[in-house]
Amino acid sequence: MILRKISRRLKDMQTTIIMVVALCFVLSTPLLIAMGLGYKSMALFREVPILNLIFNSVWEPASGNFGFLAYIISSVLITLLAILIAGPVCLFTAIYLTQYARRAVMRFMQPVIDILAGIPSVVYGVWGILVIVPLVSERLAPYFNVQSTGYTLITGAVVLSVMIIPFILNILLEIFRTLPIELSEATLSLGATKWEVIKHVLMRKAKPGIISAFGLGISRAFGETMAVLMVAGNVAKMPHGIFDPVYPLPALIANNYGEMMSIPLYDSALMVAALFLFLSVITFNAVSRIAIYRLEKKL
Amino acid sequence: MATRKFRKQEETFFIYLMRLACLSIVVVMGLILYSILKKGIPALNWKILTTVPEGGFYFGGEGGILNAILGSLYLAFGATLIALVLSIPSALFLNVHLRKYTRLTNIIRLIIDVLWGIPSVVYGAFAFSVMIWVGMRTSLLAGMITVALFITPIMLRSMDESLKSVSNLLYEAALSLGSTRSEISVRIFLKQCIPGMITAILLSFGRAIGDAAAVLFTAGFTDNVPTSLTQPAATLPLSIFFQLSSPLPEVRERAYAAALALTVIILIISVSGRLISYKFTRNDTK
Numbered sequence: 001m002i003l004r005k006i007s008r009r010l011k012d013m014q015t016t017i018i019m020v021v022a023l024c025f026v027l028s029t030p031l032l033i034a035m036g037l038g039y040k041s042m043a044l045f046r047e048v049p050i051l052n053l054i055f056n057s058v059w060e061p062a063s064g065n066f067g068f069l070a071y072i073i074s075s076v077l078i079t080l081l082a083i084l085i086a087g088p089v090c091l092f093t094a095i096y097l098t099q100y101a102r103r104a105v106m107r108f109m110q111p112v113i114d115i116l117a118g119i120p121s122v123v124y125g126v127w128g129i130l131v132i133v134p135l136v137s138e139r140l141a142p143y144f145n146v147q148s149t150g151y152t153l154i155t156g157a158v159v160l161s162v163m164i165i166p167f168i169l170n171i172l173l174e175i176f177r178t179l180p181i182e183l184s185e186a187t188l189s190l191g192a193t194k195w196e197v198i199k200h201v202l203m204r205k206a207k208p209g210i211i212s213a214f215g216l217g218i219s220r221a222f223g224e225t226m227a228v229l230m231v232a233g234n235v236a237k238m239p240h241g242i243f244d245p246v247y248p249l250p251a252l253i254a255n256n257y258g259e260m261m262s263i264p265l266y267d268s269a270l271m272v273a274a275l276f277l278f279l280s281v282i283t284f285n286a287v288s289r290i291a292i293y294r295l296e297k298k299l
Numbered sequence: 300m301a302t303r304k305f306r307k308q309e310e311t312f313f314i315y316l317m318r319l320a321c322l323s324i325v326v327v328m329g330l331i332l333y334s335i336l337k338k339g340i341p342a343l344n345w346k347i348l349t350t351v352p353e354g355g356f357y358f359g360g361e362g363g364i365l366n367a368i369l370g371s372l373y374l375a376f377g378a379t380l381i382a383l384v385l386s387i388p389s390a391l392f393l394n395v396h397l398r399k400y401t402r403l404t405n406i407i408r409l410i411i412d413v414l415w416g417i418p419s420v421v422y423g424a425f426a427f428s429v430m431i432w433v434g435m436r437t438s439l440l441a442g443m444i445t446v447a448l449f450i451t452p453i454m455l456r457s458m459d460e461s462l463k464s465v466s467n468l469l470y471e472a473a474l475s476l477g478s479t480r481s482e483i484s485v486r487i488f489l490k491q492c493i494p495g496m497i498t499a500i501l502l503s504f505g506r507a508i509g510d511a512a513a514v515l516f517t518a519g520f521t522d523n524v525p526t527s528l529t530q531p532a533a534t535l536p537l538s539i540f541f542q543l544s545s546p547l548p549e550v551r552e553r554a555y556a557a558a559l560a561l562t563v564i565i566l567i568i569s570v571s572g573r574l575i576s577y578k579f580t581r582n583d584t585k
Contacts, residue, residue, distance in 0.1 A: 008479055015481035019392035022385050026451055027410055030417070033425045040428050089320045096317035109321065111573065112328050118569040119331065119562065120509025122536040126543065126558045127331045130338060162327055169324075195310035216416065223418025225512040226540060250420045250512070257427065257516045267428075274424035278417065285416040289409055 030282065037278060040271035047265065053272065059236045066269040068276070070236050074153075074246035077239065078232065079221045081157035086165050087214055094172035095198055117166035125230030128159040133231060136243070146243045149233070154242040156232035160221050168217040171292070175209035176202070178296055209295045215288030219281045225250035249273050332562070339559025342552040348560070351522055364557045367538035369524045370439070371561075374514065374534055375507040377443035382451045382503055387496075390458040391484040398470060408459065414452040420512035422449045427516040440528040442518025446507045454503040461495025462488055494579030501572040505565050511536035535561045 044053070044066065056067030097106050137150030179202055187197045203210070233245020234255060253273050256266070347363035397404045426445035435441055465488055473483045489496070511534070519531030520541065535557050542554035 008482075012479035012481040015388075015484070016392070016396065019388040019396065019484075022388040023392050023407070026385055026389050026414075026455060027407065029448060029451075030410075030414055033417070033421065036425050036428055037421075089323060092313075092317040092320035093324060096314075096321050100314060100317065101321075105321075109325075111570075112325055114569050114573065115332075115566065116324070116328050118505050118509070118565045120511070120536055120565060122509070122511050122539045123335060123558050123562055123565075124331070126338075126539060126554070127334055129543065130334045131330065162331075165324060165327075193306050193310045195313055196306065219416050223416075223420065225418065225420040226536065230540065230543070250418060253420050253424055254512055254515055271424060271428060274421050278421045281416055281418060281421075282413060285413045286409075289412045293405065293409055 033278060034275075037271050037275040040268055041275050043268035044265050044272050061266045061269065066265070066272075068249075068273065070238050071247055071249045071252050071273065072276075073238060074232070075222060075248040075250075078153060078156045078160060078228065078246055078248055079218055081153065081242070082160035082164060082221045083214055083218050085157065085161035086168060086217060089161075090165055090168040090172055090213075090217075091210065094169055094176055095202075098173060098176040099194065099198060099202075113166045113169055116162070117170070121163060121224060121227040122230075124159055124163050125227040128155060128227060128231035132158050141243050144243070146241070148243040149245070151231055151233035151245055152243045153232065153239050153246045156228050156246060156248075157242075159227050159231050160224060163224060163227060164217045164221050167220050168213050171213040171216060172210065175206055175213065175292070175295065179205055206295075208291045212288035212291040212295075215284055215291075219284035219288070222284070223250055223277055223281050225254050229254055249277050253277070335555075335558055335562050338555040339562075342556040343559055344556075347553060347556050351524060364535070364538055364553055364560065366522055366524050366533040367535045367557055368560060370518070370521075370532035371508050371535040373439060373525065374442050374446060374518060374532055375504050377439070377528075378446035378450060378507045379454075379500060379504045381443060381447035382454045382507075383500065385447070385451050386455040386458055386499075387489070390455055390462055391488060393459055394462040394465070395470070395484045395488055396480050398467075408456070411452045411456050411459075415456060417449075418512070419449050419510050420515075423513040423516050426513070430517065436529075437517060437519030437531045438529045439518060439525050439532040442514045442532060442534075443528075445513045445517045446510060449510065449513050450503040450506050453506055454499050457499035457502055458492070458496055461492045461499065464495075465491050494575050498572045498576045501568050501575075505568040505572075508534075508568075509536060509561065509565060511540060535564075 048066065053066060053068050054072065055069055056065070058065045058067045059070065093109075097109060101109075132155050133150035135150075136152060136155050137148050140154070141148035141150070141152075183201055183205060184194075184197045187201050188194070192200070228248055229251040232248060232251060234247045234251055235245040236247045236252075237244075239246050253270050256270060348368065349365055350363040351366045393404055393407060397407075422445055426441065426448070430436070430441055469487060469491070470483065473487050478486075514534050515537065518534060518537075520533050520537055521531045522533070523530075525532040539554045539557045539561065542550045542557070545551055545554075
């Protein structure tokens with residue numbers, strides 16, 4: 001009897017230790033990544049001051065010139081454009097599905113969102129090349145009297161916006177569902193229309209959540225690699241309009257792995273790009289998530 | 300004050316706008332599936348699914364994408380398995396042992412949520428620099444580990460969501476009968492949440508098979524089917540990416556076929572995940 005009790009205790013301890021180790025490992029990955037990337041980046045940081053890297057747009061690895069400005073601007077522009085397209089669509093759809101639509105509509109939309117969320121980014125890239133690239137080069141650009149190959153800032157932004165729609169939409173749906181129903185009932189009883197309730201009460205209440213959802217969408221778009229790599233054109237120059245090709249940071253990393261070993265400091269420069277990407281995404285994510293947790297009263 | 304008529308009109312206008320937004324999402328999904336099907340179906344045949352590319356994946360027009368299909372499946376299975384080993388204990392610990400420490404668990408959840416957002420290309424770059432450091436070459440194993448790191452937060456969080464729903468009554472009843480916490484974890488929580496677990500596994504498997512940026516530098520690419528963990532492996536996303544840029548139309552056909560194959564695999568996974576969670580949704584006592 002006592003022996004059995006001891007063996008159960010031992011087993012309990014054993015299992016608990018395994019669990020703690022697994023959890024600690026998972027939680028330590030961001031630290032490991034930051035340390036690994038930081039260590040690799042040091043080689044370049046020692047040669048060139050950080051500000052020179054960020055505010056220089058000349059990228060000539062062979063002569064030791066590593067200016068990230070064109071890449072950073074590309075990333076920022078493509079992300080902002082994508083969120084500008086995706087944001088309103090997501091917001092309107094989320095309000096419609098939670099406030100107006102019948103249950104059947106929601107039941108129809110859920111698989112649609114699931115499918116969009118599941119499609120791999122390469123397939124989005126293929127779709128971009130098949131549909132959006134010709135659309136931009138043959139219809140949109142001629143309409144504005146611009147010559148364009150179709151592999152441009154706007155192409156990348158459109159593909160990216162479609163990719164982040166399911167992601168933002170799911171968070172927004174969650175947020176609108178957690179809003180207390182008494183809030184809208186009280187305003188409805190004062191004679192407001194449903195839209196007025198949404199505009200004046202729900203939107204105000206959900207504002208931090210909406211902003212955070214967009215923040216998460218931004219960080220998702222900022223790190224998205226393959227689809228953007230396939231349709232954005234990848235020319236490392238400052239873009240002057242939406243019909244110019246761009247070269248975002250993730251595409252830079254993905255495109256140059258093969259050749260980086262032969263040029264000194266090149267691998268370090270790519271790690272700087274990865275570190276920059278990592279830090280900005282983590283920051284954006286953390287701020288947005290904390291705001292959402294606050295809103296849902298979890299913190 | 301706006302007149303009553305104007306207020307009504309404003310609402311109607313916005314309802315139409317919202318319907319339009321909703322509709323546009325459906326249309327875009329239809330467009331994506333349509334264009335993949337339209338290009339993929341003519342390119343797809345039995346031979347392309349069952350042979351490896353001949354004369355190089357980039358310049359050889361003959362052969363198929365078997366290397367990529369099998370490579371992707373191996374990689375995704377391996378990665379899911381590794382992620383499973385990490386996720387199940389962590390998720391159980393979070394929901395059983397730390398059940399009373401809401402603040403701590405929420406902070407851990409927050410960290411995992413933030414981890415979820417790290418782009419896969421960063422995982423790829425990190426793993427690649429570690430591989431150089433330890434002298435490892437591109438291989439199936441390296442790819443599996445990288446992808447496993449990338450999907451673990453996803454799997455962990457969705458398991459966690461399903462474990463969270465186990466009722467407190469059950470937990471307390473088991474405790475009062477003298478069970479240790481580990482016994483409660485495995486015999487009660489795990490058993491209660493098997494459908495949720497399967498959904499979580501399918502979700503992460505789908506992520507693993509569809510991701511390209513993490514395997515780009517870690518799994519490599521090859522024309523052959525890998526026979527051991529130390530060999531490089533081709534994957535479907537990369538085979539699409541590389542072959543689509545080929546100058547030969549026959550090779551591009553293979554990319555379209557691969558895109559269709561990948562989409563079909565993803566759709567099957569996503570539909571079966573839904574079916575499982577639908578079928579097993581029960582009305583638990585709360």
